[in-house]
Amino acid sequence: MTSLLNEGDEVLVILGNEASFPHDTTKFNSAIKQRTGQLGKMHVTNLLDLKKKNYNASVFDAIIAIFTQPCPNDGGFLTEALKILKPNGSLVIYEPLPAEKKSDTQLTYAERISTLKLSGFLVKNIERQSLDKDLEDEKLLLEIYNNAEDICKVLANKPSFEVGSSIPLSFIGEKSNVWKLDDDLIDEDELLDESDLVKPDASSLRVCSTTGKRKACKDCTCGLAEELNNKTVQESTVKSSCGSCYLGDAFRCATCPYLGMPAFKPGEKVVLPDTQLTIDS
Structure with a gap:
């Protein structure tokens, strides 16, 4: 986690909705302060108070969310996080995310990835990554989570542009000769030979309207049989x-x-x- 932080970064730590959050985060907070240095700043809040803080847009370099309980309805947490993060800012979420659905109150890892993408984040780790695979984070969060195997670490980034930003599009460019026709056009008369200019025999054009053959079919009703026999078709x-x-x-x-x-x-x-x-x- 600390590898994502740089000296002078402004970091926001968001805790779950537990009223008192009895777990000890002292070691975790100290690691963040040590990484960001004296020029860096760290703020701590919880989900309930996130919107009440009314943070300015694009103010944080990184947001770290620590959820000890399932958090399916984050109350606009992702939308708010996207707003207050700087472009290219990092979002780290620690949360119980099973691989398969266990209850309606708990998101799976795939569902959490989907909510991040739908909110506008770029997700780094698509495959499920449990906390026990990261020795540094496991050591820092050992006093918060009793069983690191059940906790997943999700990394995401805000896009490099600001939310709601726009740029003008210019359709004026260098003239292209892609559609320019060659001056040396082919003479269409050269595409025809003498055989193409010979008028076909009218008898060769007489075919049956049913079979398309020159021979009249049995019980002919289209008039080809009479025409071949030089007989007048009776109206x-x-x-x-x-x-x-x-x-x-x-x-x-x-x-x-x-x-x-x-x-x-x-x-x-x-x-x-x-x-x-x-x-x-």
């Missing part, structure tokens, strides 16, 4: 089942072949007027 006449189709859409059923066409006289060929074929200007 089929539509017979009305009700005898009222010529009167207009008001007299036509939903499946009427004349639906949408204008009214006409019986036996008359339906022709759309020229006005309906003209685009409105």
Whole structure:
């Protein structure tokens, strides 16, 4: 822990919500003062009084939180810590954080990492690190925690920029020739040869609308069979089942072949007027 501190740093130690916090933190506090030197400052508070202190923004170089009890609802602790830390400032949390969920009142290590990231912190140690793996911290906090195996050490940092800061973006730069076209364009006529200019035989374009082949299929209905045999396709006449189709859409059923066409006289060929074929200007 002390390796994160430098001489002249201003450090805030936050204790849990225990009213009297009966554990002895003298040795821990002495180690911090020794590391920060005479120019450094150390402040001690608890979660309940953190907001009441009304610290200025970006004032602390490091914040060290010591929780002896599970702290799922920190009452805006992370938000406040992010505000009062300087850019690149360090946050160290000692807290009981099991690997798996044991109760609703206790966060797992993964959940604590998630809350830090969602609050805007950059987390250093993603893998769970128990206090007993750090001999220096275990020695300093031995009188606070009875069982160091249950306590985890979480390291995080405030980003290098201030919360709410902004910078103008400039989109003016050097002109680029990325989209500049080459002056020596290819002549499109050179892409075609003589075979591409030969008009295809009309007979080769006659294919069946169903199979796409040049041979008419059995029971051909698209007219290809008659066309290949040089026969005229007979136009089929539509017979009305009700005898009222010529009167207009008001007299036509939903499946009427004349639906949408204008009214006409019986036996008359339906022709759309020229006005309906003209685009409105």
